[in-house]
Amino acid sequence: xxxxxxxxxxxxxxxxxxxxxxxxxxxxxxxxxxxxxxxxxxxxxxxxxxxxxxxxxxxxxxxxxxxxxxxxxxxxxxxxxxxxxxxxxxxxxxxxxxxxxxxxxxxxxxxxxxxxxxxxxxxxxxxxxxxxxxxxxxx
Amino acid sequence: xxxxxxxxxxxxxxxxxxxxxxxxxxxxxxxxxxxxxxxxxxxxxxxxxxxxxxxxxxxxxxxxxxxxxxxxxxxxxxxx
Numbered sequence: 001x002x003x004x005x006x007x008x009x010x011x012x013x014x015x016x017x018x019x020x021x022x023x024x025x026x027x028x029x030x031x032x033x034x035x036x037x038x039x040x041x042x043x044x045x046x047x048x049x050x051x052x053x054x055x056x057x058x059x060x061x062x063x064x065x066x067x068x069x070x071x072x073x074x075x076x077x078x079x080x081x082x083x084x085x086x087x088x089x090x091x092x093x094x095x096x097x098x099x100x101x102x103x104x105x106x107x108x109x110x111x112x113x114x115x116x117x118x119x120x121x122x123x124x125x126x127x128x129x130x131x132x133x134x135x136x137x138x139x
Numbered sequence: 140x141x142x143x144x145x146x147x148x149x150x151x152x153x154x155x156x157x158x159x160x161x162x163x164x165x166x167x168x169x170x171x172x173x174x175x176x177x178x179x180x181x182x183x184x185x186x187x188x189x190x191x192x193x194x195x196x197x198x199x200x201x202x203x204x205x206x207x208x209x210x211x212x213x214x215x216x217x218x219x
Contacts, residue, residue, distance in 0.1 A: 074172050074175050075187055
């Protein structure tokens with residue numbers, strides 16, 4: 001597995017784990033208290049920062065586990081990255097219809113902010129899956 | 140994505156003919172990752188023209204001794 005593929009796996013796993021913890025902790029409060037009272041801003045910012053930090057840590061672990069292949073990138077990695085990002089961009093465009101609809105229907109900020117975060121999570125996951133499939137099955 | 144390439148190659152045979160050159164050694168000569176050499180050998184990736192030339196140069200042979208592209212059905216019919 002190339003260094004970039006390991007990084008893609010690390011990013012996808014981190015995104016799924018961190019967002020899973022975030023949504024489990026925040027959405028579990030829905031129904032118990034009014035959504036206007038749920039404190040989601042700090043956990044949301046923490047989740048975003050944790051995703052960045054943990055992904056960097058994943059790359060560092062990948063580099064330590066195979067130092068000779070660390071930071072090696074070639075044209076195939078670049079093409080697969082571009083392909084995955086274009087798939088992710090399309091997914092983000094489609095997913096953004098959700099917060100847009102919520103805003104138009106005048107839902108609370110809580111739902112709109114979380115829908116935007118969900119759109120980012122889904123887009124990042126689809127982008128990572130597209131890259132991994134391209135690495136595994138061919139490109 | 141995922142479309143099987145029609146380009147075939149003789150990289151594996153050429154590696155063995157060149158003192159059993161490893162995939163890692165070829166990757167170093169060409170300046171790519173070992174995984175890219177594996178993907179090309181297995182027909183999972185068609186290299187750019189520039190990379191194809193670098194691979195041919197690493198073996199010291201012309202490009203068409205490394206990579207082949209099958210003739211189209213139409214051309215085959217015209218010949219026969």
